[in-house]
Amino acid sequence: MKLFFLNVIVFISAALQIPDVSAAENAELIFQDNFQGQLADGWDWIRQNPAHWNIRDGNLQIRVVPGRADTVKNALVRPAPLRSEARFAIDLRVTNDSIPTEQWEQAGITWYQNGKPIFKLVKELVDGKVMIIPGRKLVDSHAVDLRLVVTADSYTAFYRERGEKNFQVAASGKLPPGENEQVSIQCYHGPPDAEHWIVFSSFRISKLTDGAKSRRVLP
Numbered sequence: 001m002k003l004f005f006l007n008v009i010v011f012i013s014a015a016l017q018i019p020d021v022s023a024a025e026n027a028e029l030i031f032q033d034n035f036q037g038q039l040a041d042g043w044d045w046i047r048q049n050p051a052h053w054n055i056r057d058g059n060l061q062i063r064v065v066p067g068r069a070d071t072v073k074n075a076l077v078r079p080a081p082l083r084s085e086a087r088f089a090i091d092l093r094v095t096n097d098s099i100p101t102e103q104w105e106q107a108g109i110t111w112y113q114n115g116k117p118i119f120k121l122v123k124e125l126v127d128g129k130v131m132i133i134p135g136r137k138l139v140d141s142h143a144v145d146l147r148l149v150v151t152a153d154s155y156t157a158f159y160r161e162r163g164e165k166n167f168q169v170a171a172s173g174k175l176p177p178g179e180n181e182q183v184s185i186q187c188y189h190g191p192p193d194a195e196h197w198i199v200f201s202s203f204r205i206s207k208l209t210d211g212a213k214s215r216r217v218l219p
Helices: 002-015
Strands: 027-033 044-046 053-056 059-063 075-079 087-096 106-113 116-126 129-133 143-150 154-161 168-174 181-188 197-208
Touching: 059 181, 087 106, 087 116, 106 143, 116 143, 116 154, 181 197
Parallel strands: none
Antiparallel strands: 027 197, 044 075, 053 059, 059 197, 075 181, 087 143, 087 197, 106 116, 106 181, 116 129, 143 154, 154 168
């Protein structure tokens, strides 16, 4: 039954891909990974466990296991765009195959500097409620689109629930520059005695022009 449900989630996620950013006004697609059979070039693993991840039907599936930000397993990382040169948007769809049960069980995008996680945009279970962090915006659906827009020294975090057309702002603030910046797909704080999997899809990085507005780009 567990495998059947996961296959259904995979099918739904594949059918609801985030629109192609290259077609959006004022946005230039510079990287994408639609997880077709294998990972695109440029990814590295942190604490990889091959038994706890796979690629199927245009989706990356990672099992959520116990851990913290500094001990996360099966985290994918790649070089972040040079935000000193332009504004960039990072897009990712996050789908839970099971209802989160553990405090701080989470999945999404993490920003690294010099190998250390310094910022995250995630869907997270906090005190029994699923919300977008930062911003503590409550969400109901299993599938959420995340969008992180970064500048040379700031961020704006967006989210969109399944079935919604427009993105909403979760939070914005300072993101000081640092060395060796990376962007990561990851999940952690999972249950020790149950299989919870996250289905990731439609990872994209796009460059935004000066004329683009954060609310309008990548509809």
